[in-house]
Amino acid sequence: xxxxxxxxxxxxxxxxxxxxFLKDYKKNSIPQTMDELLKQLEDIDTLCLTSLKEDLSxxxxxxxxxxxxxxxxxxxxxxxxxxxxxxxxxxDGAIQYLQHIAxxxxxxxxxxxxxxxxxxxxxxxxxxxxxxxxxxxxxxxxEPLTISRKTDPAVMLAVFxxxxxxxxxxxLNEKIGATVTKLLGNFGIVRNYGPHxxxxxxxxxxxxxxxxxEDIDTYNWIAGLLIAKExxxxxxxxxxxxxxxxxxxxxxxxxxxxxxxxxxKSSN
Numbered sequence: 001x002x003x004x005x006x007x008x009x010x011x012x013x014x015x016x017x018x019x020x021f022l023k024d025y026k027k028n029s030i031p032q033t034m035d036e037l038l039k040q041l042e043d044i045d046t047l048c049l050t051s052l053k054e055d056l057s058x059x060x061x062x063x064x065x066x067x068x069x070x071x072x073x074x075x076x077x078x079x080x081x082x083x084x085x086x087x088x089x090x091x092d093g094a095i096q097y098l099q100h101i102a103x104x105x106x107x108x109x110x111x112x113x114x115x116x117x118x119x120x121x122x123x124x125x126x127x128x129x130x131x132x133x134x135x136x137x138x139x140x141x142x143e144p145l146t147i148s149r150k151t152d153p154a155v156m157l158a159v160f161x162x163x164x165x166x167x168x169x170x171x172l173n174e175k176i177g178a179t180v181t182k183l184l185g186n187f188g189i190v191r192n193y194g195p196h197x198x199x200x201x202x203x204x205x206x207x208x209x210x211x212x213x214e215d216i217d218t219y220n221w222i223a224g225l226l227i228a229k230e231x232x233x234x235x236x237x238x239x240x241x242x243x244x245x246x247x248x249x250x251x252x253x254x255x256x257x258x259x260x261x262x263x264x265k266s267s268n
Contacts, residue, residue: 005110005118006059011129013055014122017048018106021091022124026100040098048090048106056086063110076218077246079114087111089219092121093195103194107223114245116226121201130201130227138204138230145231147254148206154188156209156257159199161192161217175214179238183212186264187257200224203252204231210253210261214238221250234258238265 021044031037045067053065065086080087086108091097093104102125110118112134121130130145132138138145150156160183162176183190187210193199196217202208204227211228213221225243229235236242238249240262251258 007118007131007133009059010056010108010110010118011120011131013052014106014108014120015124015129016055017051018122018124020047020051021097021104021106025097025125028098030099037098041094044094044097045090049088052086052088052108060086066111073216076216079111079245082111084110084112084117087116087219087222089197089223092197092220092223096194103198105195105198107197109223109226111222116222119223119226121197121223121227123198130198130204130224132204132227132230134226134230136230138227140201140205145204145227146206147204147228147232148209148257150209150254151256152188153186153257153260156187156260157189157191157207158183158187158210158212158253158257158261159191159193159208161196161199161211161213161220162215179212179214182261182264186260196220197222197224200228200252203233203254204228206231206254208253210257211250212238212252212261213250216246216248217250218245225250225252228252 028040031040063084063086064082065088066080067088089107091104092107097104106122108120109116117134119132128140130140160179197220199208199211201224203211225235233252234255236251237247238251243250
């Protein structure tokens with residue numbers, strides 16, 4: 001395990017594969033069947049991982065790769081039992097990409113000692129590279145990120161999201177519905193944008209004031225969490241406790257938005 005890492009090599013590798021996808025954007029036939037959808041998703045994963053592994057193998061010859069399966073709830077409860085590894089979400093928002101819709105990114109995280117150490121979220125359409133290193137701040141295209149300073153909830157933008165686990169035998173759908181109702185009644189602007197990591201990066205950039213999700217989605221969150229945290233955002237659960245790997249909810253944002261949400265949640 002290297003004490004120092006070459007930021008440029010990692011960022012260039014992510015940019016390279018993201019730009020390959022950008023070149024081919026909207027050239028695929030939108031999938032019409034489940035078989036077509038699964039095949040195109042598999043092709044995205046293969047292309048992305050092959051490119052990243054090839055470009056990073058010389059700099060990180062002994063660092064293994066772990067593919068985050070967002071449909072596997074149990075695997076998201078704990079980090080892998082490895083001192084260091086790459087955690088890759090080949091394309092966050094792959095459905096949008098295949099449907100010819102904006103809102104897709106390449107996400108990559110270097111995990112050390114069970115925590116994100118270096119994370120990257122690249123949005124090729126906007127030519128925006130969000131990245132952060134533990135203890136050293138967060139950046140977008142090398143410009144430091146700072147969170148929102150809004151104080152009036154009427155002008156705050158709150159976003160909600162949800163994961164892919166089976167919600168048929170629990171009350172998650174009700175929780176999500178209650179969350180949306182609370183947001184609509186107390187924040188001026190409420191949206192769901194799609195790519196989890198990019199929304200969290202936008203929290204770090206001050207574009208989104210608060211992100212809330214009521215189910216476990218570690219693999220979709222982890223790259224954006226480090227970026228938001230290093231930009232100054234609070235990273236909690238929806239009950240107000242500190243977020244840790246395996247937490248089954250996420251509340252991330254600037255201080256006043258977090259305080260407002262916890263206040264309205266406790267009053268109901």
